[in-house]
Each structure stands twice: as C-alpha cells, then as structure tokens.
Amino acid sequence: MSSSTMPDELADGYNRFVSKRAEEQQNLYRELGQGQAPHTLVISCADSRVDPATIFGAGPGELFVIRNVANIVPPPSAYGDDPKAPLAGTAAALEFAVDHLRVSRIVVMGHAKCGGVAAALGQAQKEKAERDTGPGQAAGEDQSSPSYISRWVGLMAEDGTETVINNPAMDQDGLQQCLEHQNVRSSLERIQGFPFIRKAMDERGLTLHGAWFSIAAAELFWMQDNGEFLSVEDQG
Numbered sequence: 001m002s003s004s005t006m007p008d009e010l011a012d013g014y015n016r017f018v019s020k021r022a023e024e025q026q027n028l029y030r031e032l033g034q035g036q037a038p039h040t041l042v043i044s045c046a047d048s049r050v051d052p053a054t055i056f057g058a059g060p061g062e063l064f065v066i067r068n069v070a071n072i073v074p075p076p077s078a079y080g081d082d083p084k085a086p087l088a089g090t091a092a093a094l095e096f097a098v099d100h101l102r103v104s105r106i107v108v109m110g111h112a113k114c115g116g117v118a119a120a121l122g123q124a125q126k127e128k129a130e131r132d133t134g135p136g137q138a139a140g141e142d143q144s145s146p147s148y149i150s151r152w153v154g155l156m157a158e159d160g161t162e163t164v165i166n167n168p169a170m171d172q173d174g175l176q177q178c179l180e181h182q183n184v185r186s187s188l189e190r191i192q193g194f195p196f197i198r199k200a201m202d203e204r205g206l207t208l209h210g211a212w213f214s215i216a217a218a219e220l221f222w223m224q225d226n227g228e229f230l231s232v233e234d235q236g
C-alpha cells in the first residue's frame, strides 16, 4: 500500500523550494503556468549524480529532459510497426520535444561510472569469456527471464562486444569510459533514424550534440566532430 505521509527528506526539500520560490521565482512560475518553450532537449542517465539542470545551471522551463538508465535511445525498429505493441516512452518524449516544443538542439549526455554501462560491459566480457573457453565450457544458461535492466542495456550489446574485442590491453576503467563514449555516439546515430528528427534537422536546423560528465571532477566533456570528447574547460 502506498503511504500518505510525505518523507522528511522530501518535505524538507520542498519547504526550501517554497521559501525560495516565494522570494525569487513567483513571476517565473506564473509565466510558465501558461506554457513551456525549452531551448534544449537533454537525454541523460537516471543516475542521481548527473542532473542536467544542475550541470547546465538551468532554471525551470529551459530544458526538456529525458532520463533513463544509461541515456540510451532505442532505434525506431525497437518499437516495431504495431502501435499497440511497445510502450515507446523515450520515442514519445523525443517526438514531443522536437515536433511540439520545437527545441533547437538535442544533447545526449553520458557520464563516468555509469551503472548501466557497467552492466552492458560485464555482459559483453562474460560472453567473450564463454566464447574463449569454447562451447560446452560455459556455465549453464540462466533460464529465468532476463531482468528489465539486462533487457534494456542489451541495446548496448553490440557496442559492448566491439569495445571488449577492439581493446584487449585496456584496463576496466578504460573500457568502461570507452563504452560510455561509444554509447553516446550510438544514441546520437539512432536518434537520426527517426524520420521526424531528420526532417527537423533539414527543415529548421535542429542540431545534435554529445557530452560526457566526469562526476569526480565535476567536469563536462563535449563531443567533437571526430567523435572524441574534449574538456569544455580546455576549449576555453
């Protein structure tokens, strides 16, 4: 049963919000009550340490945000042709931000120490180890249905396998970061598979960007044309 008692951690925060709102943001919220016009769609991980509004110093109404495990955008094919079959949450939010709110840009933001990426990497390493030991040596397959997480991060399976195979000498931290970066590039590629995205890019100059946030350094890296990530601070 759900509880009707508001937890202290949330109630205290809300009280701080209300006292701040009363002083500073009353007019802004009154205006936003009429509608929103965010300039940017950010696709970020659900990780509690990676809040787009905090990182970009954005106030209410500025960012439209999609958050899921490991900032993954599934390809259009993941939703199939049957309108009743899949619950296309990420695609629906993409469509709303681009076609209805007409954001100017989309930023896919990955981050360090991503648990979703770690799960995909672990899966890829397990599969490689099983292939290396040869058929018959692998531990018995788990017959239970896969968890929601493993099904979701399964969208990263190909990138995970390539990362493991292409970097045999890399340590675990390096592989993890490599896959975090590749996952941002892949989400950006798959976004372009949606016809309404291509149309917005061609017709009104919607732009796509990649970013990666180092939590420990509280530092943002921006994706360059060659797909590499450079510290925003180094770019002046």
Ligand SMILES: [Zn+2]
Pocket: 045, 046, 047, 069, 070, 071, 111, 113, 114, 115, 116, 117
């Ligand atoms: Zn994450």
